[in-house]
Amino acid sequence: MTGAAAHVPPAPPPAAAARRHRHLLDFEGWTAEEVVSLLETADVMAQVLTRPVKRVPALQGYTVATLFFEESTRTRLSFERAARAQSADVISFAAGSSSLKKGESVRDTLRTIEQLQADLYVVRHPSAGVPHQIARWTDRAVVNAGDGRHAHPTQALLDAYTLRAALTEAGLPPQDRARPFAGRRLTIVGDIEHSRVARSNAELFTLLGGEVVLCGPAALLPRELGRLPGVHLTTDLDEAASGADALMALRIQRERLGPRRLTSLAEYVARYQLRERHLALAKPHAFVMHPGPLNRDVEVATELADGPRSLVERQVASGVPVRMAVLYALLVGRS
Amino acid sequence: MPETANLVLKSKIMSAAEFERALKRIAHEVIERNKGAGDVALVGIHTRGVPLAERLAGLIERFEGSRPPVGKLDITLYRDDLTEISLQPIVRRTEVDFDVHGAKIVLVDDVLYTGRTARAALDAIIDMGRPAAIQYAVMVDRGHRELPIRADYVGKNVPTSRSEIVHVRLREVDGEDGVELWERAA
Amino acid sequence: MRLALRGGRLLDGAGDRGTHDLYVKDGVIEGLDLGGPVDVDVDAEGKLVTPAFLDLHVHLRDPGQEVKEDLASGLAAAAAGGYGTVVSMANTDPVVDDPGIVADLVARAARVEGARLRPAAAISRGLRGEELTDFAALKAAGAVMVTDDGVPVADSRLFRSACEYAAELGLVVQTHSEDPTLRDGGVMHEGAVSQRLGLPGNPDAAEAVMVFRDGEVARLTGARVHIAHVSSRRGLEVARWLKASGAPITVEVTPHHLTLTDESLCGFDPVYKVAPPLRTTDDVAALRAGLTDGSVDAIGTDHAPHTLAEKQQDMLTAPFGIANLEVAFPLLYTRLVLGGALPLERLLWLLQDGPARVMGWPAPRLEPGAPADVTVLDLGSERAVDGARFRTKAKHTPWQGEALRGWPVATVVAGRLVHRDEG
Numbered sequence: 001m002t003g004a005a006a007h008v009p010p011a012p013p014p015a016a017a018a019r020r021h022r023h024l025l026d027f028e029g030w031t032a033e034e035v036v037s038l039l040e041t042a043d044v045m046a047q048v049l050t051r052p053v054k055r056v057p058a059l060q061g062y063t064v065a066t067l068f069f070e071e072s073t074r075t076r077l078s079f080e081r082a083a084r085a086q087s088a089d090v091i092s093f094a095a096g097s098s099s100l101k102k103g104e105s106v107r108d109t110l111r112t113i114e115q116l117q118a119d120l121y122v123v124r125h126p127s128a129g130v131p132h133q134i135a136r137w138t139d140r141a142v143v144n145a146g147d148g149r150h151a152h153p154t155q156a157l158l159d160a161y162t163l164r165a166a167l168t169e170a171g172l173p174p175q176d177r178a179r180p181f182a183g184r185r186l187t188i189v190g191d192i193e194h195s196r197v198a199r200s201n202a203e204l205f206t207l208l209g210g211e212v213v214l215c216g217p218a219a220l221l222p223r224e225l226g227r228l229p230g231v232h233l234t235t236d237l238d239e240a241a242s243g244a245d246a247l248m249a250l251r252i253q254r255e256r257l258g259p260r261r262l263t264s265l266a267e268y269v270a271r272y273q274l275r276e277r278h279l280a281l282a283k284p285h286a287f288v289m290h291p292g293p294l295n296r297d298v299e300v301a302t303e304l305a306d307g308p309r310s311l312v313e314r315q316v317a318s319g320v321p322v323r324m325a326v327l328y329a330l331l332v333g334r335s
Numbered sequence: 336m337p338e339t340a341n342l343v344l345k346s347k348i349m350s351a352a353e354f355e356r357a358l359k360r361i362a363h364e365v366i367e368r369n370k371g372a373g374d375v376a377l378v379g380i381h382t383r384g385v386p387l388a389e390r391l392a393g394l395i396e397r398f399e400g401s402r403p404p405v406g407k408l409d410i411t412l413y414r415d416d417l418t419e420i421s422l423q424p425i426v427r428r429t430e431v432d433f434d435v436h437g438a439k440i441v442l443v444d445d446v447l448y449t450g451r452t453a454r455a456a457l458d459a460i461i462d463m464g465r466p467a468a469i470q471y472a473v474m475v476d477r478g479h480r481e482l483p484i485r486a487d488y489v490g491k492n493v494p495t496s497r498s499e500i501v502h503v504r505l506r507e508v509d510g511e512d513g514v515e516l517w518e519r520a521a
Numbered sequence: 522m523r524l525a526l527r528g529g530r531l532l533d534g535a536g537d538r539g540t541h542d543l544y545v546k547d548g549v550i551e552g553l554d555l556g557g558p559v560d561v562d563v564d565a566e567g568k569l570v571t572p573a574f575l576d577l578h579v580h581l582r583d584p585g586q587e588v589k590e591d592l593a594s595g596l597a598a599a600a601a602g603g604y605g606t607v608v609s610m611a612n613t614d615p616v617v618d619d620p621g622i623v624a625d626l627v628a629r630a631a632r633v634e635g636a637r638l639r640p641a642a643a644i645s646r647g648l649r650g651e652e653l654t655d656f657a658a659l660k661a662a663g664a665v666m667v668t669d670d671g672v673p674v675a676d677s678r679l680f681r682s683a684c685e686y687a688a689e690l691g692l693v694v695q696t697h698s699e700d701p702t703l704r705d706g707g708v709m710h711e712g713a714v715s716q717r718l719g720l721p722g723n724p725d726a727a728e729a730v731m732v733f734r735d736g737e738v739a740r741l742t743g744a745r746v747h748i749a750h751v752s753s754r755r756g757l758e759v760a761r762w763l764k765a766s767g768a769p770i771t772v773e774v775t776p777h778h779l780t781l782t783d784e785s786l787c788g789f790d791p792v793y794k795v796a797p798p799l800r801t802t803d804d805v806a807a808l809r810a811g812l813t814d815g816s817v818d819a820i821g822t823d824h825a826p827h828t829l830a831e832k833q834q835d836m837l838t839a840p841f842g843i844a845n846l847e848v849a850f851p852l853l854y855t856r857l858v859l860g861g862a863l864p865l866e867r868l869l870w871l872l873q874d875g876p877a878r879v880m881g882w883p884a885p886r887l888e889p890g891a892p893a894d895v896t897v898l899d900l901g902s903e904r905a906v907d908g909a910r911f912r913t914k915a916k917h918t919p920w921q922g923e924a925l926r927g928w929p930v931a932t933v934v935a936g937r938l939v940h941r942d943e944g
Binding site for chain 1: 712717718720789833834835836838
């Protein structure tokens, strides 16, 4: 008789917890721990996609509806794949189709769609805040797939997922599981003002312990963003690139901005295109990222886009597993 | 946790010695049934099936001279109750590094109860490839099957009531081996 | 028709007149404690009896947008808010840029039970900012003010001409002071909140720049220019400076700019979308300070009703405007007077004598012979705001559910009881 191990009653099933979030609109109210759990779940989902049968029955019986008031075939297909890979049913509403009527209020559109009894809405809209409005009007789950300039949380998640894996493979794994980007710097270059990718990445990267530098033309760099914790602003790309662990370029759309907002494209390229020289200023292992689709030799010089440090293809590939993890996290444990 | 607060130890079903003996017997049965351990692979079902599978692999190596590969399987994504439960299980990595196709797989778990976990494990394995055979080893079979599932190798049969909990203790996890029967206090 | 308002405390711009029964006969104030038979009896015991308010800035949406509001619902809502007279804006459909439309408004309003209507007419045809309207004819038809409110008059030369004609004819020019290209499609105040939320911003500089332009042209022409809905510290400072240096301008502030900030937009609810936008706590503090230091001449509601469906569109598409006629006084009384930031007398002045002075009208008094426009206010009881009970068609309100005091329980206009709150 050892007299040692006192009889300890069996613990409840390990690692099941009350589902803490109804929606993923942005990262307001999310803890670093919750985000890292999502990334770890995405790891498992990525495994599923390497098997002969690239599907699991986890979300069988659930229905996911994609409401894309703003068209984006790539993102919509990525979400739909993420739903189907977990055996959920999918209903698609796309901007061009007659099912999303122009001039109809979001509220009225939602009323029509609610008849179809989806469990979760994936919403993209040209105006900030529509996913938040929909979340107020429905008791179903809502995932923000991009709302105006405000947020694109799953993009930030897949960027974090990709960078975290790349750093680990480069021999630089996180020291603290819940702060995987502690001591790391992400530099984002481009039209920051109009970019939901910039906002969500700034929000998420700093939540996970890192520092963010936002860089771009002066008329497109909102001053007040520099007040956010862990965020710095600069119009100088050399300064922004120095010491960065990752350089992320954003799409520039000059036709949309116009000549009253942006000097010529040639000047933009001269001052803000990512080149070898910037990689040399960054950390030795630094990576090149872009949310896509990339304008070759505009935002990123071709050698960098196709070079060994580019994570662009991996970013694209990580979209489905990350979105699978998000759907799982928002649907399972709802009752 | 509220769960543990209401539990009362009823009896000790297996001592550490009985546990070890049962595990050795299972190892011998696996070797005998499969005419050697050459093409056998063990897959432990998270969580406690994994250390059990590792132990079994060690014993088989001791008796046969070669150690079968051991995989770890998380069945969360194959559960049949995900639309009903109110908690959200954390999904863990599945690590099956050998080729499932044509293999003789022995699934290993601590307790066989309703059979739903085993059903999920079968579906998960089959989605990875087409094994030659799947067998099933458990330390305790406690009855109350809800599906037509049976274990090929059983450490001990223990009739239980639904209010009881069978707790398989492992020295890797709990400090000592054994099987206990606990009951929910009224 | 004779009315008695019994036992209330009588207060107007001349002072506290004590607790009395106030008698009204044939559309004018008759006197105090006169006794005798009356047709209508109103119990005002424990309440405040004061001249009905004057609002120089409401959007009644009539003609053409009656789904949002019409004369009947708008003038009833005004009366329910304690208002006796409102000046209606011209950005309807068609725009009030023609004397016939003005005359029609005046005629129809006379048949509606509610506050009095004094129409404003547009400065430019169709509000397009290109061609002047016929100010003299519009005045003759009943217009008391000219304004393109809803939009600024971008062309300074046109604005100057408008001021010259208005000065000649004795019309007040009301301005919506925002530089349209600096505003650049902004839907909320440009600041830390808008930049974080990713919503296009409208900087306070857009207002300050235009207030300066409007004030200088007023000084140049001698026109009485009333700057509507000043929303920012900068805009108010510019206006203050202009006044001090001799520009004949007056300043209006709205109830929502005195009580709400840009943080309200964090939930992306278009019910808070208004032009000019809700700004920062610092701007609110500056506007409140302006209420007592002489910078602000009048409180105007800028009552701007829209349908629920319109306000349930997305933040970029939803129209600008907050409907607040019925909640204006209780809101300002509760937040500012009871909050200690503003004496009651000053609040009443900003709703009565102040706007009257802007228009060059006699200050409203509870004296025999004065027009019988009176409101009875219950300063004691607290009640939650319930949009469903509003007379306005715009029942969705930013203040839904908030507990306020100072509800108007009765309003008399031209000697007729046009509002009575049954409780």
